[in-house]
Structures are given as structure tokens and as C-alpha cells.
Amino acid sequence: MTISRRQMLTSVATMAAGGAIADGLPSPAGAMPPDVPDSMRSLGQPILSPPYGVPSKFEKNVVRRLREARATDTEAFSVTPLQNLHGIVTPNGLVFERHHAGVPEIAPLEHRLLVHGLVDRPLIFSMDDLLRFPSVSKTYFLECSGNSSTEWGKSGYHSVQRTHGLISCCEWTGVPLSTILDEVGVKPEAKWILAEGADAAAMTRSVPLEKALDDALVVYAQNGEMLRPEQGYPVRLFLPGFEANMSVKWLRRLKIGDQPWYTREETSRYTDLLPNGKAYEFTFEMDAKSVVTFPNSERSFRDKGSYEISGLAWSGRGHITRVDVSVDGGATWRRATLQEPILEKCFTRFRLPFVWDGRPLEIQSRTFDDKGWAQPTRARLIAARGTNARYHFNAIQGWKVAADGGVTNASA
């Protein structure tokens, strides 16, 4: 029994290869105690190999993936391998992508940000100009409102990367938008700001002035380096806690106005269709949400014994106050430990020690934030919104763990 389970999981690990430590695989002779490994008997690679460091070759399967095939590879998105992440920071090369017309190549010297409309002084900023402003660095999650959209129905996805991978969390550095607005002088009648990208979609969203003056940033760096091209290089808008589409990448224009523009992306898209045919508009905040990332469909319990159940929680309205974990499908709950720092509108890592007795389980997590919001059950969310809302799915996610350790989506 134990042997066949191990053999089965080994073959799964070989095929799916989630970047897990490959214990259980045959080891080269001589590497294990008491023998001295080869790595100690000869010199290693020279310094600067390569100048810009990359992950170990043994981590080659830790990559972004398509959730599903799309009609084009430019109007498309990729998902972050949450099952491989540790802590709360998403490495830049693993941050999910969503492009509506491909990734533009923009030379920073030739990029400009125009700020105009209901202002005293319309201004044009170069990248050099933007780098002169007082800057801030903040760690925030960024979640597409289409994250987990497959879970309104029966997705058939068993990988947390596919069900929940349209989210990432980085340290973002840039200029408070309020500072830039002070520079142009916003007129008293202003209420909304149109943000426009310099991509082939000329992506545009209407942003409430209140958000712009609260915590909105114009960012040029993530995790200590300039933005990656697919994240909006050289500059993007960043609206903490709001649906990611509004954090317009390749930002070229901010127009201050007194009413929203009702762009395609806030009418045809990014509106939440209800069973009565009406749709919520301007659903900006991302709700309190959590998901267990270990065990997962690539790496799970193997033998009876001690493990650590782990996952991520976040809220677009504040900070996480609590995460509960259930191993019996939501019948009973235990409180997980939250890793500090616990930051606003940021990933919070939760952990719970667990001893597996080898029996099948359904693992769930539920979270709460400091503004009184909670993560609903799937049944109650669907009771409120039906199954065609598409966006803003934040229900409790269940993972079934079989007697052989295999993990499947409980609702799929």
C-alpha cells in the first residue's frame, strides 16, 4: 500500500514536476551520506554565470502557464504558479500576465505621461521627471477580477495555478498619484480620472478621484527593479486592492473629468452579470479571499505523519485578521497561524501544522479582514449572483485529498 502510493506519486511528480524537491526519486550513487558528494570534490561555476541570475535548472517547471488555450497569443493571460511560491512575494518572472493586445516595447527615453483635463496646468512627464518625485515602496497584491472565474461552474481544474493564479504580490515603487495631481492642480469639479495605456489596446479605465487621492500610485519598479515589460514598463498605474485591469500598464495619459467614461472595459467587460439580467458596474474592490496552496495537485501528502498546510489570504479592503482551515469540508475549523508582516491589501501567508492519518480529506480555508468582510461559501455566493457573473469570485475553495494523497478540486 505504502509502496504503491509512493510509486504513483513519484510518477505524477515526474510528469507534472512542480519544482518540488525531488525526494523519492532515485539518487545518484555517492551523493548520500556517508559518501562525500561530487559538488565538494571539484570547483563550481564561476561568478557572473550569468550576470543576471536565473533560477536553478532544477526549478525549470516553476513557470507561468496558460490557464486554457486562447484564440490569440496577444489577447491572452497567464497564471502564477501559487503552488511553488513561498512567503508572500511573487518573483517578477512569475507575476501573472494579462494583455489585451500584446506587450509593447517602449523605450523609456521616448515615453511620456500626459496629465490633462480638469486641471490648472496640463503637464507632460518624462521618465526622468517621474523619477524626480518623492517616491514610496509598498507591498500589495494584484488580482485580476477574473481570477477563479472558472469556479462559478465546474471548472475541471485541479491545479491551484489554474483556479487561483491570476494574482501576484510584489513590492511596488513609484510616486503617489496625489503628488502628481498636486503638480497639475485638479479643479474642484473633478470626480473621475481616465487612465490610458500606450499599448495596442490603448487600455482605458475610469478611476474615482477618491481612490486617486487615497493610495493610488504611479509605479515604475517592482521587487527592486524596473517594471518588467509585461507589467507595464516603463510605468503603470497601481490601484491597491482594486481589480487589476484598472492598474493600467504602459501608462501614457491621465485625464481628469467630472464623470466616468463607460469604456468598453467597464461596460462590456468587468461588469458582473446577475441572474435577473442586470449587471453590477464599477465593482472595484477585490473581496476577502484565501486558498490553500499546500497540499496541491503537484505536491501533496505522501505518507501518514506531520505536514504543514499552507496558503495565501488577501483582501482589497484592508488587512487579513484571521484564516481558518478545515480538513472535513467545512464542518469544523481550526485557526491558522498568520505570518507577519500582515499588511494592507497584500498577501498574508497562513500555516497550520497537520498530522495526516492517511484518510481522505476535504481541505478548505476561509478568511476575514479588518473591515468586517468574510469569505463566503460557494453555494451562498452563487445564490446571490448566479453562475454568469464571471468576475469577483471569492468563495471558499475546497481541495479533496484522496487516500493516496492525490489532490483534486472539490467542486470540479
Add this chain to the structure above:
Amino acid sequence: MRALKITLALAGLFWVNVASGQHARLGIGTPAAPDQIRGWDIDVRPDGLGLPPGTGTVEKGERIYAEQCAACHGEKGQNPAKGFDQLAGGRGTLATPRPVRTIGSNWPYATTVFDYVRRAMPFPSPQSLTPDEVYSVVAYLLYINDIVPRETVLNAQTLPKVRMPNADGFIPDGRPDAEDMKCTRDCQ
């Protein structure tokens, strides 16, 4: 409002006191001239603000659509290529289990069609259409959705007056709506 406090430092440098919490202009950026703004100012609002001069007809739009749009979006906006949006039809489906969200069934404002086509279409060559061509494509899209008659002429005055079938289809964010989205007891 307190004036910007500037302190002369020993080395002869000027330090800006940003700790005061007062906002002051930093003098960064270059004034944007009206003709510079005009080249980038392409957005259009529901009240028509931003619409450029020009005129479009259904007949001209039909020709452009056949050449530049139909390959993806399908003849007459129906039966699109896999993965591309259906642009016409779907009326009366939004409250059914299989809603079809098209311009005719879903979009609340005709101006949004103009704004989107102008900025983002045709997909491989955005911003390649002249204002007359955009007005014409919009006229054709509204025509195949039975929103305007074939003889319609669209311009900056007539387009904002077009009433879309789903103009009243959008309501404010209703969250919290699910029963257990707000914590009622024992949550912290």
C-alpha cells in the same frame, strides 16, 4: 496653507521639507500645449464629449466591416471565429442561463462603441481608421443590432442620441450580497 519650508543646509544645498504634509508644487514636468494634447486625446464619453468631426453611413461601414472585421467577428456580427466576440444578436438572453453579451444586448452606450473601435480596432491595426470610417463601422454595428435604420448617418451630434437597448441594464455594486460576506460574530 503653510508655505514650502526650505532650509539652507551647511553644504549650500537646499533641502525640501516634505515631512510637513503640505502639498506644494515641485516644478517637475513640461507644460502640455493644446496641439500636443489633441493628438493623444482620443476618449469619448456617453454625452458625446470627445467625438471628432466626421460622418459615417451604414453602407460604408458594411464595406469596411467585410474587409477588416468579419474574419474574426463573423458575417453581420454573428458566428464569430472561435474566441472572438459576437457583436450582434443576443437580445433577451441576459436573464437566461446562457447569456450572449453583444453590443446590442449588453452595451449601455453607443459612444463606447465609437471609443473602442477608434482606439483598439481593427485588432491587428488599431488607430488606422479615419473618423469617417469609425463613424461608419459604428453605424453598421448599430444597424445589424436593429438599433438604427439603414439610412442612418452618424456624427458627433447624432451618435450620443442613440439609445441602446440595455441602457438601463447596469446597477451599482451590490456587495455585500452573499449571505455570509460580512462577518456577524466571532470574526477577529
